[in-house]
Amino acid sequence: MTHLPPPVTLPGVPASADDPIRLLAVRDTPLSLDEVYTAVGDDAAGGTALFVGTVRDHDGGRAVTSLAYSAHPGAEAELRRVAEKVAADFPVRALAAVHRIGPLIVGEVAVVAAVSCPHRAEAFAACARLVEDLKHEVPIWKQQIFVDGEEEWVGAC
Template identity: 40%
Template sequence: MISLGDASRVVCAVVTGEPLSVADLTALVRQPRFGAVFSFEGTVRDHDHNRVVMGLEYVAHPSASEVIARLTAESATAHPDCVIAVAHRTGRLAIGDAAFVAVVASAHRGAAFAGCFDVVEKVKAELPIWKVQQFADGSTEWVNCA
C-alpha cells in the first residue's frame, strides 16, 4: 500500500492488484485520539440485474492511482477532523472478494460517517476503473464504460 506520510490525513490511497483488508486499512487510521472508525467494504456479489455473476475483472486506466489520491485528498480537505485510508482492487476477483475498501477515523462518529460516505461516493463516481462481469450463461458485460 502507498503511505502518504504520518502527518497527512490521507494515510492510504491506492489502486492495487493485491487482496484488500478492512483490518489492514483500519490499522492505518486507528489513533488514540479517535473514538470513531467507520469502514466500507464493497464486495463482489453473485448477481447483477437478475443474472448470476460468476466473477469479474477490474481494469484500471493508467491515471487511476493519481485520481484516487486526488479524490481522497479532496475528501480529507472537506472533512478536516478525519483521517482516511482507501484502496480499490484490480484484476480478477471471485464472489465475496473485497473490491473497494474505505476506512475513516475521527474523534466522533458523525464526522467519520460523513467522511467515509463522501470518499466512497467520490471514488465510485470518478475513479477510472471498469469491470467486466462473467455470467453463469457464459456471457460477459463491461460496466462503467464510456
Template identity: 50%
Template sequence: MYARITEEPLSVADVAARVGDDRSGAVVTFTGVVRNHDDGQPVTAIDYSAHPQAEAILAGLVEECAQRDGVHGAAAAHRVGHLEVGDLAMVVAVSAEHRGEAFAAASDLVDAVKAGVPVWKCQWLADGSHEWSGLP
C-alpha cells in the same frame, strides 16, 4: 493518508489500521464485495481494470476527504484483476472525532471513488457471457 490500486487481495484490517489517530473517537470502514448478481442477472466473477492514473486520482480523493473538519485519517484501496464472488473489491476507512463525521466522510469517499476513479469492470455471467458495467 493511504490510496492504493492493487492486484493483491485487500485487507480491511490493514486499511483501517492506516487511519488510526488518538484524536479520533470513531473509525468507519466500508467494504465493497463482489456479489453474485447484478441487474437481475447471475454474476460469477468480475475483471476490474484501471487507467494508469487511477491511483493518483484515488489519492487526491482520499486527501480531500482527510481535509474535512473533524476527520483525522482517510484511506482507500481498490482491487483490479480477476475477482470471484465474495472477494473484496474496495475498502475505505475514515477516522474522525465523532461517528457522524466518520460515517458522512466514508460515505462521501465511497461515492467519490465510484464516480471519479477510472476503474472499469467486466462482469462474467452464469451463462458464460460477459458485459461491461458502469460505463458512462
C-alpha cells in the same frame, strides 16, 4: 505473521506526518481489512467508519459468476484527488482506501475504505462520500461475467 504490502507513495506526492491520507492503493493482490483499519488509527478520533465492498452473485436480476477490474494508469492519482477533497470537506483525522484490480470471484473483497474523525456521524459521512466519489470519479472499470456466459462492462466510458 502476515506480510502486508507497503503503502503506496505516489510519485511527486511526499508522505507527511500531517497528512491525514495514510494509505491509497490500486492493487492486483488480495486486500487486507486489518491493513486499512490500522492505517486510520488515531488517538484523537472518536469514530472510525470502515467500508468493505465484495463481489456479489447477482446484478440487475442476473446471476454473476465473476468479474474483473481494470484501472487507468492514473487511477491512484485520481484516488488521491478524491481523498484530498474528502479530507478538506470533513474533519478527517485519517483516511485510507484500497481497490483491487484483476479477476475476482463472488465473495472476494474488491474495495476497502476507512475514515476516522472526531465523531461517528462525521466518520460515517466522510466514508460514504469517499466510497461514492471513488466509484464515480476514479477510472476503475468492472467487467462482469454472467452465468449465461455474457459479459458487461460497468463504469467504462
